[in-house]
Amino acid sequence: MKIGVIGGGAWGTALAQVASQGGETLLWSRELEVAASIAATRENTLFLPGVPLSEAIRPTTDLADLSECDAWLVVTPAQHMRRVLEAAPGCPGALLLCSKGIEEASGQLLHQVAREACPGASVMVLSGPTFAHEVAAGLPTALTLAAEIEAEAEAVRTRLARPAFRIYLSDDVAGAEVGGAVKNVLAIACGVVEGRGLGQNARAALIARGFAEMTRFGLARGARAETLAGLSGLGDLVLTCSSTSSRNFSLGKGLGEGRQAAELMADRRTVAEGAFTAPVLRRLAEAEGVEMPIVAAVDDLLAGRADVDAVLGRLLSRPLRPERT
Numbered sequence: 001m002k003i004g005v006i007g008g009g010a011w012g013t014a015l016a017q018v019a020s021q022g023g024e025t026l027l028w029s030r031e032l033e034v035a036a037s038i039a040a041t042r043e044n045t046l047f048l049p050g051v052p053l054s055e056a057i058r059p060t061t062d063l064a065d066l067s068e069c070d071a072w073l074v075v076t077p078a079q080h081m082r083r084v085l086e087a088a089p090g091c092p093g094a095l096l097l098c099s100k101g102i103e104e105a106s107g108q109l110l111h112q113v114a115r116e117a118c119p120g121a122s123v124m125v126l127s128g129p130t131f132a133h134e135v136a137a138g139l140p141t142a143l144t145l146a147a148e149i150e151a152e153a154e155a156v157r158t159r160l161a162r163p164a165f166r167i168y169l170s171d172d173v174a175g176a177e178v179g180g181a182v183k184n185v186l187a188i189a190c191g192v193v194e195g196r197g198l199g200q201n202a203r204a205a206l207i208a209r210g211f212a213e214m215t216r217f218g219l220a221r222g223a224r225a226e227t228l229a230g231l232s233g234l235g236d237l238v239l240t241c242s243s244t245s246s247r248n249f250s251l252g253k254g255l256g257e258g259r260q261a262a263e264l265m266a267d268r269r270t271v272a273e274g275a276f277t278a279p280v281l282r283r284l285a286e287a288e289g290v291e292m293p294i295v296a297a298v299d300d301l302l303a304g305r306a307d308v309d310a311v312l313g314r315l316l317s318r319p320l321r322p323e324r325t
């Protein structure tokens, strides 16, 4: 099975590094400088500096080259996925979605977008607690591969899994996606807690109540609770809410320190998906009658509609209720 990776950011590059252990792997990047730096120095100096890359990664900026691959790992930012897939040559047998987000314009989860852009391809979701630099360094990592047809997922797993890259199978595609999308918004909230010095009790409370929001939203979208409590949900939530290695957490930390979202987002080349997911997630939750007060707080902060004190006051004055989800 020949693998092509679409997106030469940090995560696409780390995934190409994993896939290249099983054979030549194509890595498509939008930026000429990414492909040129990998070809010349075996390093993605723009998005994953300091990691020596395998000779088996073949960089390209020509989407047409992907036609030689049996499976594509799609690792573009969520808002750009549809456009890139529509520009790609035909569709492969398997399409593995590795990005985390919800398409803002349509309100669709990415597997829905991919099925529209690539009818006929078998669409799967690969997601979990996976900082790119750790995976690229070969550190132990576990993640979920969700697909409707187990035999197809099994074939992909056989090609990609390694002792330090443990892939667990699931048939809950929506569940695997909801966890990754929602946790990015909650990581921004945890960053705010850190930046504002609200303490570790507050962060733990936010992770637990944020998980309740993720669960409510996921169940409303047909996800299973066990998936949300697994690697792609709770696992990734805990990782991203605990470390400035997370771009979402770092963005929130800046907000908590009193900086403006526009200033923090300006000129950044890396993506903090939670900033794009928050408004659409809030819109969907409100339309479906799902309560997500932390998500709404992050959305208001990012949009500059409220400051940290205002959203904190709002969250802390909510009625006291039973804990159940």
Ligand SMILES: NC(=O)C1=CN([C@@H]2O[C@H](COP(=O)(O)OP(=O)(O)OC[C@H]3O[C@@H](n4cnc5c(N)ncnc54)[C@H](O)[C@@H]3O)[C@@H](O)[C@H]2O)C=CC1
Pocket (backbone or CB within 6 Å): 007, 008, 009, 010, 011, 012, 013, 029, 030, 031, 047, 075, 076, 077, 078, 080, 084, 098, 099, 100, 101, 130, 131, 132, 133, 269, 270, 271, 272, 273
């Ligand atoms: N970095 C990580 O540790 C992980 C990231 N992810 C997800 O992977 C996805 C990609 O993130 P990273 O690889 O970290 O990216 P990155 O932040 O390292 O790099 C930015 C990426 O965005 C692309 N980009 C910017 N504007 C674009 C446009 N107009 N059209 C198409 N692509 C454009 C760039 O080419 C580059 O690949 C995101 O959805 C992220 O949530 C998932 C797991 C881990």
Ligand SMILES: O=C(CO)COP(=O)(O)O
Pocket (backbone or CB within 6 Å): 100, 128, 129, 130, 131, 132, 184, 187, 236, 239, 240, 245, 246, 247, 248, 249, 271, 272, 273
């Ligand atoms: O999704 C990630 C780890 O699983 C990466 O998180 P950030 O996008 O916040 O850096």
